Amino acid sequence: MILLGIETSCDETAAALVADDRRVLAEAVLSQLAEHRPYGGVVPEIAARSHLDHLDSLIRRVMAEAGLGFGDLAGIAATGGPGLIGGVMVGVMTGKAIAAVAGKPFIAVNHLEGHALTARFTHDLAFPFLLLLVSGGHCQLLLVEGVGRHRRLGTTIDDAAGEAFDKAAKMLGLGYPGGPALERAAAGGDPARIPLPRPMLGRPGADFSFSGLKTALRQRLAEAKERGEAGGDVSADLAASFQAAVIDCLADRTAHGIAMAKALAPVTALVVAGGVAANTRLRARLAEVAQAGGLPLVAPPVKYCTDNAAMIAWAGIERLRLGLTDGLDFAPRPRWPLDPTAKPGARA
Ligand code: KG4
Ligand code: ZN
Numbered sequence: 001m002i003l004l005g006i007e008t009s010c011d012e013t014a015a016a017l018v019a020d021d022r023r024v025l026a027e028a029v030l031s032q033l034a035e036h037r038p039y040g041g042v043v044p045e046i047a048a049r050s051h052l053d054h055l056d057s058l059i060r061r062v063m064a065e066a067g068l069g070f071g072d073l074a075g076i077a078a079t080g081g082p083g084l085i086g087g088v089m090v091g092v093m094t095g096k097a098i099a100a101v102a103g104k105p106f107i108a109v110n111h112l113e114g115h116a117l118t119a120r121f122t123h124d125l126a127f128p129f130l131l132l133l134v135s136g137g138h139c140q141l142l143l144v145e146g147v148g149r150h151r152r153l154g155t156t157i158d159d160a161a162g163e164a165f166d167k168a169a170k171m172l173g174l175g176y177p178g179g180p181a182l183e184r185a186a187a188g189g190d191p192a193r194i195p196l197p198r199p200m201l202g203r204p205g206a207d208f209s210f211s212g213l214k215t216a217l218r219q220r221l222a223e224a225k226e227r228g229e230a231g232g233d234v235s236a237d238l239a240a241s242f243q244a245a246v247i248d249c250l251a252d253r254t255a256h257g258i259a260m261a262k263a264l265a266p267v268t269a270l271v272v273a274g275g276v277a278a279n280t281r282l283r284a285r286l287a288e289v290a291q292a293g294g295l296p297l298v299a300p301p302v303k304y305c306t307d308n309a310a311m312i313a314w315a316g317i318e319r320l321r322l323g324l325t326d327g328l329d330f331a332p333r334p335r336w337p338l339d340p341t342a343k344p345g346a347r348a
Helices: 033-039 044-066 085-102 111-123 161-171 178-186 211-226 232-264 280-292 310-321
Strands: 002-007 012-019 024-031 075-081 106-110 129-134 139-146 149-155 270-273
Touching: 002 044, 002 085, 002 310, 012 044, 012 310, 024 044, 033 044, 044 085, 075 085, 075 111, 075 310, 085 106, 106 111, 106 310, 111 129, 111 139, 111 149, 111 270, 111 310, 129 232, 139 232, 149 232, 161 178, 161 211, 161 232, 178 232, 178 280, 211 232, 232 280, 270 280
Parallel strands: 002 075, 075 106, 129 270
Antiparallel strands: 002 012, 012 024, 129 139, 139 149
16 A cells, blocks of 8 residues: 655655555655745745645656556545645645545645654554654644544643744854754853753643743843853853753653653653754753653654655555545645644644
8 A cells, every 4th residue: 555645834845655564665855945044934925835836746756766656546645734824735735636636535644643653654663652742833742542542741832842943043143944053053062051941840741831941042142242252152052051951841841741641551652753853962861761761762763753745644544544534625724733632732
């Protein structure tokens, strides 16, 4: 069983062909970074137009690479939300058109479920497991119990972790996207030099907050400038101190999440996904947290942690196996919480 997956919810246009034995037959990801860089963030209208310009040729490319026609597919899965509505519409319309023409089932995949099920595709992981999803748009701890069965144990009450990295990097003049730039700058800095708060640390539950940390960084930066010592060493120390604070918060909240998850279900692992999972220090720290909680850490390769279409195809396979398909009247959902019983959160 082979599915075509389509991802267009943010600033990556992606198409992939995945088989139900977890093989990727072909995949293509086109990043729009260069198009958004002049604006220091993703511009929704530019993103939507760029998806429209490139998606057809990406699909043509993966089909040709795998030597397949649409008739060979068991179905077409496209991200149906949550995300930037213009982009989601492009992917959903394209997916539906192929499904209609080829007479194949269409599956609208929740982008977050794509991330949530990635570890099953990369590591054949059994349910239930705990997922820390940390990206530019999301910061959540989810108990993944099954396909379509997710319990949100924690979420951010303000910024997402990647967003915090991006905003901090912008303040420090490190460029966009901020996470990788900040990690590079931090490598030469002293993480203990600049005192910064650890919002939510030790609090009950597993919610996150990063906005106070961002404000504190702005103050420390202003103080450094007043002393005439901004730039150079201080920049590296600010970056290192900020990264250490974010990681301390993520580690503490995840430790709480592990305890909460274990009280609810016999979890098999701690999984980390999302662009921030590319951070080397975070991965190392999460390995310690998982071990302390008696769980293995499963960290999919970075290319499947960030937005990609293989995870959408895989989630489509899992849904199709259970007979879960969508009609051609499916309407894109800019907001689509994985756990409808959880109260709405800022970046939920
Ligand atoms: O999952 P992703 O590619 O896109 C979505 O947000 O959906 O995640 C991108 C986010 C950005 O905020 C970026 O700054 C952050 O992940 N990021 C990192 C690192 N690499 C990417 N944050 C910290 N350290 C990194 N090495
Ligand atoms: Zn994502």
